[in-house]
Amino acid sequence: MTAILGNPSEPDAAERAHHLGPLDQIPVGEGRAFGVDGVQVAVFRLRSGAVHAVSAVCPHKGGPIADGQVDGAIVLCPLHMNAFELSTGCSTTGQQPLATWRVDVDGSGEIVLYATHSHSQS
Numbered sequence: 874m875t876a877i878l879g880n881p882s883e884p885d886a887a888e889r890a891h892h893l894g895p896l897d898q899i900p901v902g903e904g905r906a907f908g909v910d911g912v913q914v915a916v917f918r919l920r921s922g923a924v925h926a927v928s929a930v931c932p933h934k935g936g937p938i939a940d941g942q943v944d945g946a947i948v949l950c951p952l953h954m955n956a957f958e959l960s961t962g963c964s965t966t967g968q969q970p971l972a973t974w975r976v977d978v979d980g981s982g983e984i985v986l987y988a989t990h991s992h993s994q995s
């Protein structure tokens with residue numbers, strides 16, 4: 874029985890909201906890792922006010938993306954400094970992209986992550 878935290882663009886998968894607690898727990902300009910159904914997701918709170926959710930595991934060699942340095946809307950993985958756009962997950966240094974999820978902040982200031990789940994659970 875495995876819950877798959879799928880990509881929001883998957884067709885016919887049900888979208889589920891995950892409440893991750895107050896946005897205030899993430900300092901402005903930084904990221905924080907959350908476990909969502911067994912998947913590590915890094916949520917970033919940008920100085921612009923934007924909030925983004927990407928995979929917390931670097932596709933290069935597994936570095937901790939949530940600990941990366943944020944430069945504008947780009948995060949640098951702390952291990953080998955590969956760069957990823959937080960809005961798209963795309964690497965600007967030639968690596969595989971980070972998975973991304975839709976994330977929002979609700980009226981009470983809570984982070985809400987929207988994940989799709991495939992129907993492969995038993």
Ligand code: FES
Pocket residue numbers: 931932933934935936950951952953954955
């Ligand atoms: S592990 Fe992230 S850049 Fe190498």
